[in-house]
Amino acid sequence: MNTVSSPATPAAAEPEHAASYLQDGHGIKSWIMTLDHKRIGVLYLISILAAMFLGGLFAMLIRTELLTPTKTVMEAETYNRVFTLHGAIMIFLFIIPGIPAALGNFVLPLMLGARDVAFPRLNRLSWHLYVIGALFAIYSLIHGGADTGWTFYTPYSTTTTSAVVPIVFGAFILGFSSILTGLNFIVTIHRFRPPGMGWFRMPLFLWALYATAIIQVLATPVLGITLLLLIVERVLGVGIFDPTLGGDPVLFQHFFWFYSHPAVYIMILPAMGVISELVSTFSRKHIFGYKAIAYSSVAIAFLSFLVWGHHMFVSGQSPMANMIFSALTFSVAIPSAVKVFNWVATMYKGSIKMDAPMTYTVAFILLFGIGGLTGLFLGALATDVHLHDTYFVVAHFHYTMMGGVLMAFMGGLHYWWPKIFGRMYNEKLANIASLMIVVGFNITFLSQFIMGSLGMPRRYYNYRPEFESYHQWSTAGAYLQAIGFILVAVYLIHSLRRGRLAPANPWGSATLEWRCASPPPTENFAQQPTAGDPYDLKPLVFDPKLGGFTYRAESAEGVA
Amino acid sequence: MQESHQQHGEHRSAHLAHQFDTLDQQYQSGKLGIWIFLVTEILLFAGLFCVYAVYRANHPDIFIYAHRFLNKNLGALNTAVLIFSSFTMAWAVRAAQLGKKRALVNLLAITLLCAFIFLGVKYVEYQNKWKEGLLWGTHYHPIEEAAHAGEAAPADSAEAHYTGPPNVHVFFGIYFLMTGLHALHIIAGMAIIGWVLVKARRGAFSPSYFYPVDYAGLYWHLVDLIWIFLFPLLYLIR
Numbered sequence: 026m027n028t029v030s031s032p033a034t035p036a037a038a039e040p041e042h043a044a045s046y047l048q049d050g051h052g053i054k055s056w057i058m059t060l061d062h063k064r065i066g067v068l069y070l071i072s073i074l075a076a077m078f079l080g081g082l083f084a085m086l087i088r089t090e091l092l093t094p095t096k097t098v099m100e101a102e103t104y105n106r107v108f109t110l111h112g113a114i115m116i117f118l119f120i121i122p123g124i125p126a127a128l129g130n131f132v133l134p135l136m137l138g139a140r141d142v143a144f145p146r147l148n149r150l151s152w153h154l155y156v157i158g159a160l161f162a163i164y165s166l167i168h169g170g171a172d173t174g175w176t177f178y179t180p181y182s183t184t185t186t187s188a189v190v191p192i193v194f195g196a197f198i199l200g201f202s203s204i205l206t207g208l209n210f211i212v213t214i215h216r217f218r219p220p221g222m223g224w225f226r227m228p229l230f231l232w233a234l235y236a237t238a239i240i241q242v243l244a245t246p247v248l249g250i251t252l253l254l255l256i257v258e259r260v261l262g263v264g265i266f267d268p269t270l271g272g273d274p275v276l277f278q279h280f281f282w283f284y285s286h287p288a289v290y291i292m293i294l295p296a297m298g299v300i301s302e303l304v305s306t307f308s309r310k311h312i313f314g315y316k317a318i319a320y321s322s323v324a325i326a327f328l329s330f331l332v333w334g335h336h337m338f339v340s341g342q343s344p345m346a347n348m349i350f351s352a353l354t355f356s357v358a359i360p361s362a363v364k365v366f367n368w369v370a371t372m373y374k375g376s377i378k379m380d381a382p383m384t385y386t387v388a389f390i391l392l393f394g395i396g397g398l399t400g401l402f403l404g405a406l407a408t409d410v411h412l413h414d415t416y417f418v419v420a421h422f423h424y425t426m427m428g429g430v431l432m433a434f435m436g437g438l439h440y441w442w443p444k445i446f447g448r449m450y451n452e453k454l455a456n457i458a459s460l461m462i463v464v465g466f467n468i469t470f471l472s473q474f475i476m477g478s479l480g481m482p483r484r485y486y487n488y489r490p491e492f493e494s495y496h497q498w499s500t501a502g503a504y505l506q507a508i509g510f511i512l513v514a515v516y517l518i519h520s521l522r523r524g525r526l527a528p529a530n531p532w533g534s535a536t537l538e539w540r541c542a543s544p545p546p547t548e549n550f551a552q553q554p555t556a557g558d559p560y561d562l563k564p565l566v567f568d569p570k571l572g573g574f575t576y577r578a579e580s581a582e583g584v585a
Numbered sequence: 586m587q588e589s590h591q592q593h594g595e596h597r598s599a600h601l602a603h604q605f606d607t608l609d610q611q612y613q614s615g616k617l618g619i620w621i622f623l624v625t626e627i628l629l630f631a632g633l634f635c636v637y638a639v640y641r642a643n644h645p646d647i648f649i650y651a652h653r654f655l656n657k658n659l660g661a662l663n664t665a666v667l668i669f670s671s672f673t674m675a676w677a678v679r680a681a682q683l684g685k686k687r688a689l690v691n692l693l694a695i696t697l698l699c700a701f702i703f704l705g706v707k708y709v710e711y712q713n714k715w716k717e718g719l720l721w722g723t724h725y726h727p728i729e730e731a732a733h734a735g736e737a738a739p740a741d742s743a744e745a746h747y748t749g750p751p752n753v754h755v756f757f758g759i760y761f762l763m764t765g766l767h768a769l770h771i772i773a774g775m776a777i778i779g780w781v782l783v784k785a786r787r788g789a790f791s792p793s794y795f796y797p798v799d800y801a802g803l804y805w806h807l808v809d810l811i812w813i814f815l816f817p818l819l820y821l822i823r
Contacts (some may be wrong), residue, residue, distance in 0.1 A: 140603060143604065208622060210620075212618045216613060216614045245629075249632075250629050252638075258722075263761075263762065264722035264758060271644075271752030
């Protein structure tokens with residue numbers, strides 16, 4: 026079959042009056058007990074945005090406290106709890122489920138042209154578990170919160186009097202939520218691909234979700250047992266990690282990072298998948314190096330399991346282990362760089378349109394580049410001894426997690442927003458907000474790179490006066506970002522009621538989700554469509570009447 | 586629940602969920618799903634096996650000393666019970682595939698009975714440890730007779746006066762964690778088999794729809810398999 030993809034059901038042929046999934050059932054119960062992957066995706070989206078708001082609030086409190094070298098607004102004990110909650114909420118409740126569970130749940134079956142995921146009940150259970158886990162985190166918050174840092178290192182976490190058990194139990198439950206999502210996605214991708222979609226015809230977002238799901242399924246159970254051991258240790262006094270009882274606290278670190286290092290790839294891989302979709306669409310060009318991007322996702326997933334020891338270079342690990350972990354850490358740079366190269370090559374000589382999703386994409390490539398390259402500084406043994414536990418580390422992982430994942434999430438959110446809610450947002454405001462967020466981000470964290478390399482330790486409440494100006498720059502940048510995010514919230518919420526009705530395909534993408542209506546009907550597709558090349562954008566032309574793209578009519582030579 | 590989906594369900598099997606096109610697709614999806622779930626279970630236990638390996642390698646003396654307090658006979662009995670239950674479970678799957686309802690119900694009932702026997706024996710073992718004060722971490726307070734019984738057990742000359750290494754409680758911590766988590770999985774398995782048994786009695790399964798029996802069987806075999814590793818690692822140390 027060498028025919029240029031001519032879709033079986035062009036967007037225009039969709040029945041106009043099929044009820045959208047948003048109108049299919051009213052009331053709270055029709056939402057929280059839904060089995061529709063789209064509604065579950067929306068529920069996840071609302072939940073994680075709430076978590077992001079809460080985590081962001083804590084970030085603002087941290088930055089406000091650090092405006093002055095001594096006490097500014099809160100006590101030291103409160104500060105310890107605030108930065109712990111910022112980290113734990115952002116990681117377990119926002120970034121890990123962010124792209125896969127919210128955007129992935131909505132988009133994955135649509136990209137496959139399927140009616141739903143393989144196990145809709147498990148999918149719903151996964152969201153219910155997320156809510157229960159979040160409730161435990163909030164319970165801990167009400168009882169003063171934990172003060173251990175999000176890493177829950179023993180023996181401090183087993184001896185401190187703060188509310189560690191509820192938040193750890195919450196993270197334990199969230200782990201199951203993550204496992205169920207991963208399991209569902211693997212089976213769905215294996216069994217639900219439509220005719221015409223071999224493995225190498227899948228959209229790259231699906232490759233990324235697949236690689237992510239593998240990590241979710243293989244790494245999260247280890248976190249589960251680790252957190253369970255931590256709870257058992259605190260409640261029953263077992264002593265596996267307690268040196269006074271002959272236990273080994275470094276073992277906890279190994280267990281924790283065996284999950285939590287792969288977990289950062291659970292965060293970044295789907296983000297890379299989003300970027301692969303966006304960069305092609307908004308460059309109006311076929312993705313460059315499809316197979317290299319697909320394989321590099323799998324390579325990153327594989328390598329992610331072999332590098333956890335780089336979090337423990339100064340924990341008393343053997344020098345041999347340190348060297349091996351360091352070398353393996355460097356090897357992760359290869360598949361990551363392959364991706365960056367391919368994205369830039371996709372943009373090369375493309376017809377780039379700087380709509381909001383694309384501004385976030387460009388920001389992602391730049392910021393992830395900085396975040397990734399500074400990771401190599403930290404992966405090198407000698408420099409890591411100097412930089413360990415300084416603000417350099419904080420800046421590095423915020424460049425990857427926030428500059429990387431959050432930018433991709435924002436890009437994906439703006440990209441799929443018309444599909445999810447059937448409305449267009451204000452493009453100009455979106456561009457202004459993205460600029461504020463990106464500039465604010467760099468002000469916040471570039472200064473942290475500098476003060477980190479000068480020796481400012483992370484998690485400190487008071488600091489030496491010479492770091493004051495860096496901290497103040499950092500705080501100013503954080504406020505700028507906050508304004509940007511509030512602006513995003515304003516125009517997105519406004520668009521829900523007042524936004525222009527979205528066409529089926531506003532951006533001119535060739536993946537299947539753009540072939541059903543915006544928002545899609547409950548059944549998604551009347552019949553599973555035949556998939557073509559997901560990046561063949563040539564047959565798509567802009568139709569001013571629709572305000573969106575449509576497939577060029579077969580017999581109309583004169584039109585184009 | 587999903588009124589809108591039932592329109593295309595008229596010419597479809599009643600067992601076919603709306604998101605699938607064919608029963609075979611549904612069966613294969615379920616099977617892949619259950620295998621992935623089993624992988625996660627293995628990784629959950631892998632953490633504890635890893636703890637075991639680390640402490641066994643660093644403190645072999647603790648393991649050699651402490652394992653004598655476990656009752657080998659009861660452990661062996663439980664191993665035999667579980668292996669037999671795996672056999673009846675596998676047979677039950679076959680009976681379901683062949684549509685033999687009575688055999689299916691009976692075999693599931695025997696499997697469930699075996700699970701009860703396993704838990705009963707486990708209860709006796711735990712109770713003995715509790716009485717002897719051979720518990721984990723901060724709760725390790727061995728009473729005199731138990732300590733003597735442990736010393737008397739090896740008739741080997743040199744070890745007769747061995748008073749035991751420090752931190753013996755680590756072994757009991759690991760013992761209770763591993764067997765306890767395993768026992769929780771047995772209980773979960775009993776709930777699943779019980780549910781399948783109820784459905785089987787109602788005649789829900791046929792040669793064209795026996796998947797839940799198959800999936801429950803796969804899970805049950807894994808639970809048995811984990812015990813087959815736990816028994817020698819904890820009871821039969823040399």
